[in-house]
Amino acid sequence: MKSSFKIFRAFGIPVELHISFLLLMLFIYVIAFLGIISVYIAFLITLLFVTVVVHELSHSYIAKRYGVKVGKIVLLPIGGVSAMEEIPKDPDKELKIAAAGPLANLLIAFACFIGLLIIGGVGSLTLESFFISNTPSADLSLFLANFLGVNLVLGLFNLLxxxxxxxxxxxxxxxxxxxxxxxxxxxxxxxxxxxxxxxxxxxxxxxxxxxxxxxxxxxxxxxxxxxxxxxxxxxGIKVRDIMTKDVNTLTPDTSVSEALNTMFKQRHMGYPVEDHGELAGIVTFDDISKIPENQRDTPIGNIMTKKLILANPEEPAMNTLEKITKNNIGRLPVIENGNLVGIISKTDIMRVLEVLDTKPLE
Known part of the structure; x- marks a missing residue:
């Protein structure tokens, strides 16, 4: 089951609603229907999340202009999350990307203030007008003041x-x-x-x-x-520099029992599976441990992971570590020109970090 659903695309970036957000909005409008809060409050909360999307799109738009890939924006109950690659280490670019979101909120607040000036609602407002109260209202000046306050708080809070x-x-x-x-x-x-x-x-x-x-x-x-x-x-460290090049592989018809013996004998917890010289999958101790003892004659081809996340020898080691961490896996097959040339694990990268730990940073 999908955890989020795409609602539209902006600047080539999919914007999705997480299922938990949909449940939250349903809850808000149910309690508004029951009279616990006003429909006015529910409407303002909805607009608040719209401004969160605008905030994230502002970040993402500037990031894309600097060549950063943005996978999607997901709206969660705690706010919006942009799935983007690492921010450039150029100070000017990072500053512009980071400031774009709060600036969008402050611009919305400024637009609300201009609206108040146009309708002549500024003079009659008090400090309390900028905070949302549980009171139904069709007063445009009060709405603009509330929305101004919300965006001002969001913009300034994110600039902490x-x-x-x-x-x-x-x-x-x-x-x-x-x-x-x-x-x-x-x-x-x-x-x-x-x-x-x-x-x-x-x-x-x-x-x-x-x-x-x-x-x-x-x-x-x-x-x-x-x-x-x-x-x-x-x-500066690439996958080629730290991967294991002498890779032991298994075949799809290897039994679970044979694979388990290989793991204990060679002390590796995961093995690529090759079928007639082509990478077909990967099997780990975690996969095997789920098989009951009386079924250990099962071929590993039936239980191996076929949807693989791969590494390239020229890929930065940090990119590989991010893949491993993000997908909560222990190792990646390394492929070059369609051939298996190595395997790299989180342990390999951690070992390199331990070696480099005594080296002072710039």
């Missing part, structure tokens, strides 16, 4: 100087103009962590939600720093 917020990437781009990319990431992540600690302190005295946001920011900053450190250490 902390990963994974857009402001954290803007801050890194600023630092990267003055120091190496890895040091810029470390400095920006440090600012983000300190900001998160401050939010925890404020959350203790004012609002518990601030503590949850702070945890999200702290963990995001820490993960971003770790990813960049790994990327920095693996820079």
């Amino acid at each position: 100087p902390a990963f994974p917020m857009d402001g954290g990437r803007v801050l890194r781009a600023f630092f990267a103009k003055r120091m190496s990319y890895s040091k810029a990431t470390k400095a920006a992540a440090s600012v983000g962590k300190q900001f998160a600690i401050l939010m925890v302190i404020l959350g203790i005295f004012f609002n518990f939600i601030l503590i949850l946001i702070a945890i999200f920011i702290y963990l995001g900053a820490d993960q971003e720093y770790k990813n960049v450190m790994i990327s920095s250490k693996l820079e």
Whole structure:
């Protein structure tokens, strides 16, 4: 069953709704129908998610202009997620990509303000007008004020100087103009962590939600720093440099029992499966462990994974690590000119990182 459904395409980028988002919207309109919240609130929440899509499309549009591939945008209950490749390490490009989303929200807020000026609704507004209340309203000035407030908060919140917020990437781009990319990431992540600690302190005295946001920011900053450190250490290293070239393979008619004995004897937990010299699949210990003992005469061709994710010898090792991590798999067959030339595992990459761990970063 698909977890998300495409609703339209913009700038060549599919925009999808996650099933959990559809359930959330259904829940919102059900409670609006029951009178727990007003239809006005439900409508504003819907428009809020529309602005989230605009926010993500703004990021993605600028990223595509710089050659970054954007797979899709998925709308989740927590917001929008753009499936894009690694952001360029050019400070100017990263700054523009990161700032595009918040800028879109601030432009919408500005457009609402212009609308208020046109209808003459600015003078009659109070601070409370910029916050949504559970009161049905057909007042255009109140609606514009509410929508202005929502977009202003979204834009400014995303500019907080902390990963994974857009402001954290803007801050890194600023630092990267003055120091190496890895040091810029470390400095920006440090600012983000300190900001998160401050939010925890404020959350203790004012609002518990601030503590949850702070945890999200702290963990995001820490993960971003770790990813960049790994990327920095693996820079210039290709799959060819670390893959296992002497690959032991099995055939589709090898029994589960024979494959298990091979694994124990050679101490490898996964093997490519070749059929008459062509790669047909891959079988792992996890696949075999699911087969009951009384069925271990089953050919591995019946249980092997046939839909393969592959690596290329000239591919950067970091790209391969991202494939392995994203798909939660242990190893990738390495193919060159249609032939199996090696296999690379997450363990191989981690071993290289351990060796390089003592090498100082720039």
